[in-house]
Amino acid sequence: MIPIVIFLVALLLVTLGVAAYATYAERKVAAFMQDRIGPDRAGPFGLLQPIADGVKMIMKEDFMPASANRWLFFLGPAIAMTTALLTGVVIPWGGTLDLGGTAFKLQVADPDIGILYVFAMVSIGVYGIMLGGWASNNKYALYGAIRAASQMVSYELTMGMSIVALVILTGSLSLNDIVEQQRAGLWNIVYQPLGFLLFVICAFAECNRAPFDLPECETELVGGYHTEYSSMKLGFYLFAEYVNMFISSAVISTLFFGGYDVPFLDGLGLPQNVTVILGTVALFLKITFFIFLFMWVRWTLPRFRYDQLMDLGWKSLIPLAILNVLLTGVGYYLKNGI
């Protein structure tokens, strides 16, 4: 009981820490892409910048529009942040540690339906944006909220379909089983290159990241759904985006890149705990790469137009996802029979 509580708290702190430094990384990556220096005032290399930003957010005046719906205005950022943080509990962060005789798995919960739990949290997360945008009683915020909702509902379909193809191969919805199968064989990216591509595109859309950041498109909608938000409520919305990015990267690494698996590491004969810790380090390296990919794309591609976004989702991605399910099914049948 006590180790799991410590692990939960550690997971929470690591998630928040990674998300905080992802904001710093975003600014540094943007600066690098645009041939600038980026934040360098707070601490060495600007490393204390996230703390300065956090303090700034908390100290700012918390303003609520007079015509806003009080309760829902509070509820919006709270839902966004809570659902973002809840997803991490089903992800296997590492193998089984040996704590002086008792085995301890680096995963809070391993339900049979792990991957569906992630989907459930993502689908509840939409409410954070929808309610917040509507409660602001501002037309730009409402437009942002409606865009967010329709975009997320549309791209959830493709995301689900790409997972269906993956589940045909693994035969299990448990994230731990999916990782263990990849440890025994090849990583899923080998079998599911198209599924991986579709999943990553949808993950970008679900996180409202560029080129799919139309809900907060500042050229058309001022600030989108968070136009009326200020202080730490705004901070929660912005921060939830980075937490989502971290969790999405963890899910992508787990589903398609072997999770905490490092090829040939088990054969080296290292002590069990060292192997497990190296595996966790490897998982975080994979996650870091995908967070970088999120930023790389953001500072490379321009934003879609709204009709292009819907066309891409419904007319290109969904047919491709169905094709992928079909091909996977046929391939599975030819190899294994029914």
Add this chain to the structure above:
Amino acid sequence: MLTLFYLFAAISVLSALVVVAARSPVNSVIALIVCFLSIAGHYILLNAQFLAVVHIIVYTGAIMVLFLFVIMLLNLNKATEPQKSLATRVAAVVTGGLVLLTLLAAVRHGISVEPANGFDIGTGLVRSVGRSLFNEFLLPFEVSSVLFLSAMVGAVMLGRREKNPQAA
């Protein structure tokens, strides 16, 4: 476990009451979402993880989003509902009272409901749900998917622009 059951039961009943009683449609929808989430909690207490999660994804995550969407677009946040006439109110009270009377009469002698099959802890897991869907209930399952497809085609047909507006 029993405490959790009472907690979820209380939330379900209260939020269901709010759905009916709330003046603003948005509050109704939010109460309905809370109600669905607490029902998902009941599923989890019965170890039906798959049902719980699918319930959240489909009802809470998709259908209620569309409800909220429509209400927001129509901007129904003010209680625009017209006042009911006296006759309607009297009729509603009488009907509701009669239903209550019937229900009370039915449970007065303390009917005991015995489950046809004993509780099996594995029923709601994805493995057993999948087995029964694809063995026992394969035909109804596939037929209902065709039903959904036809509903979708119908919706697309209705939403399509007329080719020749004059003819319509």
